[in-house]
Amino acid sequence: MKSKAADFLIYDEASGTYKENPEQAVRDDVEKHYWLHVGRTILKDWRLYLMLIPMILVFLFWRYFPMYELLGCFKVSDEVLPVSEQLFSGFSYFKRLLVGGDDLSAEFWRAMRNTFILSFYGLCFGFPMPIILALFFNEVKSNIARSVYQVLTYLPKFMSTVVMTSLVVMLVKQGSLTSGMGIVSQALSSLGWISADVAKSGMLNNPAFFRPIYIISGIWEGAGYDSIVFFAAIIAISPTSYEAAQIDGAGKWAQMRYVVLPSILATIVIMLITRIGSLLNIGYEKVLLLYNTNTYVTADVVSTFAQRYGLGGAAKGIASAAEMMNNVVGMLLVIGANTIARKASDVSLY
Amino acid sequence: MKRKLEVSELIFKIISYTLLTVFALACLYPFVYAISAAISGRSAVEYGEIVLFPKAIQFDAFKRMFSDNMFWNAYSNTLFITFYGTIWALLYSILGAYALSKKRLLFRKFFNFFLVFTMWFAAGIVPQYLNYLDTQKVFQAIGITDDKWLVVIAMGMAAMNIILLRNAFEGVPSEIEEAAIVDGASEFQVLTKVYLPMSKSTIATVALFFGISRWNGYFWARQMISNSNEHPLQVFIRLRLEEFTDAEAMAGWNQPYASDSVIYALIVCSIVPILIIYPFIQKYFAKGTNVGGVKE
Numbered sequence: 001m002k003s004k005a006a007d008f009l010i011y012d013e014a015s016g017t018y019k020e021n022p023e024q025a026v027r028d029d030v031e032k033h034y035w036l037h038v039g040r041t042i043l044k045d046w047r048l049y050l051m052l053i054p055m056i057l058v059f060l061f062w063r064y065f066p067m068y069e070l071l072g073c074f075k076v077s078d079e080v081l082p083v084s085e086q087l088f089s090g091f092s093y094f095k096r097l098l099v100g101g102d103d104l105s106a107e108f109w110r111a112m113r114n115t116f117i118l119s120f121y122g123l124c125f126g127f128p129m130p131i132i133l134a135l136f137f138n139e140v141k142s143n144i145a146r147s148v149y150q151v152l153t154y155l156p157k158f159m160s161t162v163v164m165t166s167l168v169v170m171l172v173k174q175g176s177l178t179s180g181m182g183i184v185s186q187a188l189s190s191l192g193w194i195s196a197d198v199a200k201s202g203m204l205n206n207p208a209f210f211r212p213i214y215i216i217s218g219i220w221e222g223a224g225y226d227s228i229v230f231f232a233a234i235i236a237i238s239p240t241s242y243e244a245a246q247i248d249g250a251g252k253w254a255q256m257r258y259v260v261l262p263s264i265l266a267t268i269v270i271m272l273i274t275r276i277g278s279l280l281n282i283g284y285e286k287v288l289l290l291y292n293t294n295t296y297v298t299a300d301v302v303s304t305f306a307q308r309y310g311l312g313g314a315a316k317g318i319a320s321a322a323e324m325m326n327n328v329v330g331m332l333l334v335i336g337a338n339t340i341a342r343k344a345s346d347v348s349l350y
Numbered sequence: 351m352k353r354k355l356e357v358s359e360l361i362f363k364i365i366s367y368t369l370l371t372v373f374a375l376a377c378l379y380p381f382v383y384a385i386s387a388a389i390s391g392r393s394a395v396e397y398g399e400i401v402l403f404p405k406a407i408q409f410d411a412f413k414r415m416f417s418d419n420m421f422w423n424a425y426s427n428t429l430f431i432t433f434y435g436t437i438w439a440l441l442y443s444i445l446g447a448y449a450l451s452k453k454r455l456l457f458r459k460f461f462n463f464f465l466v467f468t469m470w471f472a473a474g475i476v477p478q479y480l481n482y483l484d485t486q487k488v489f490q491a492i493g494i495t496d497d498k499w500l501v502v503i504a505m506g507m508a509a510m511n512i513i514l515l516r517n518a519f520e521g522v523p524s525e526i527e528e529a530a531i532v533d534g535a536s537e538f539q540v541l542t543k544v545y546l547p548m549s550k551s552t553i554a555t556v557a558l559f560f561g562i563s564r565w566n567g568y569f570w571a572r573q574m575i576s577n578s579n580e581h582p583l584q585v586f587i588r589l590r591l592e593e594f595t596d597a598e599a600m601a602g603w604n605q606p607y608a609s610d611s612v613i614y615a616l617i618v619c620s621i622v623p624i625l626i627i628y629p630f631i632q633k634y635f636a637k638g639t640n641v642g643g644v645k646e
């Protein structure tokens with residue numbers, strides 16, 4: 001069948017995109033045979049579409065199919081049957097978690113609260129550090145010295161979570177018959193910052209220390225690397241701005257306040273919004289590697305809760321439901337943050 | 351006026367240098383300590399006498415580890431996963447990003463959304479686990495019994511990296527591509543002869559992102575690889591740390607090294623390759639974050 005509208009899409013040189021053919025006869029024809037035309041356009045350019053296929057399949061199989069499995073949180077029987085054959089249970093798992101009134105529900109709420117607290121502390125203490133570091137880097141005028149500082153401070157970022165947590169475990173571990181206390185516990189207890197009993201029984205076994213350890217190791221790991229983007233914004237400031245401020249009699253603090261801060265404010269806002277967007281994406285690996293039964297009170301987050309019940313135990317529906325709630329809230333935060341960023345700065349993050 | 355200006359600058363400079371030095375040393379210290387503790391003698395480690403420098407140097411902890419076949423096994427598994435995983439991820443990412451960078455692609459918006467949505471919403475650990483179990487079954491049915499291939503093929507996709515590549519490809523001037531097409535280049539030749547050479551540094555950055563995440567991968571490798579001969583290094587380290595008990599430590603009472611030293615030696619060995627290539631790759635990582643602010 002020879003269609004009148006073989007070229008229902010016309011290449012538009014100016015914008016470099018395809019436009020629909022404006023001719024009325026063509027438009028009528030297109031309306032009738034839309035998919036045929038789409039098929040023809042794809043066939044003409046089949047190499048391009050062939051290139052897409054591996055990527056689409058990979059994401060479909062291992063990112064989108066799990067989302068289908070997620071439907072298990074609405075189904076009644078756990079794990080024995082495939083999701084499609086399970087009976088619909090509605091929101092019973094959600095109800096159980098949210099208003100169950102039993103231990104499980106209390107544990108879920110504790111995990112929810114810990115997730116929020118950990119991410120909130122991470123934001124409060126972790127976010128300003130890279131900015132401060134970038135300001136300091138800017139003071140180091142010698143290129144060699146600055147490179148040395150940068151190389152050293154980026155270093156922890158390249159260590160795996162396992163190595164990083166192993167180091168933390170070793171540095172703050174309890175003493176025993178055959179091995180000394182971790183060097184950090186030793187130092188803190190001899191400084192009198194923590195009691196000798198606490199140091200002896202191991203800081204990672206004490207719920208009061210989980211959050212500080214998590215946050216401080218996070219800063220240790222990421223602050224140097226995260227400062228890159230702020231430092232790039234600071235060195236982009238023209239030297240004439242400083243000179244003008246100096247002529248007006250601005251000291252260092254005034255220069256910070258009126259030259260540097262306004263210039264990097266846009267970067268700060270964007271990074272802040274990004275951070276808020278990923279607020280609930282607590283790195284579960286790190287929690288999993290650092291926590292133990294003694295510290296569940298402060299350390300257990302939703303992902304580790306789900307991991308314990310879903311992978312360790314057999315309550316897959318319950319675990320999926322818990323993660324579903326966490327991830328939906330997380331997604332709303334991302335979309336909200338992105339919308340605000342778009343409105344505030346015309347920069348869309350995704 | 352002039353005087354006051356100098357004073358405030360001087361103070362800030364002193365504060366900057368001091369705190370930077372403190373922080374930089376704090377970043378370095380755990381690694382130095384790990385090395386010292388790994389090569390120090392038994393009693394120095396057991397009584398916690400090591401602060402910075404090693405005491406009563408011995409290399410037996412390292413020797414013991416090097417004589418452990420499981421360690422070398424884990425090392426080669428990690429190299430395997432890192433090598434093939436990076437190549438596989440680069441392959442589909444570059445092809446996909448190239449197609450997405452073309453404005454003439456139909457349903458381009460939809461495909462972009464298809465990618466970006468995976469950054470917004472993840473199914474979570476449990477559904478992912480069920481999915482990997484099914485994948486494992488399929489793989490075994492078609493004869494791939496080595497779980498390392500499951501890790502290589504089914505894990506480690508990152509939409510962000512594809513978007514970085516797409517943005518780099520979009521930045522290639524279309525005149526060059528047109529010239530190549532006039533010269534009779536096919537679509538694939540345009541990609542390999544024009545786009546790849548022109549976005550080398552982004553590709554290097556993305557390759558490093560993939561490579562590092564493969565080298566460091568732990569959780570899913572531990573969940574999905576049941577055969578301990580196929581465990582990568584990260585899983586090996588963690589299992590050693592977990593098995594590390596007083597009972598085992600007592601068993602080695604006549605050794606010249608403390609049981610802690612073995613753990614430290616293991617940590618040191620796993621970071622040495624990264625420390626060696628780190629100075630060379632560092633600048634690509636700096637670049638990677640700067641192009642991270644993307645727009646559609």
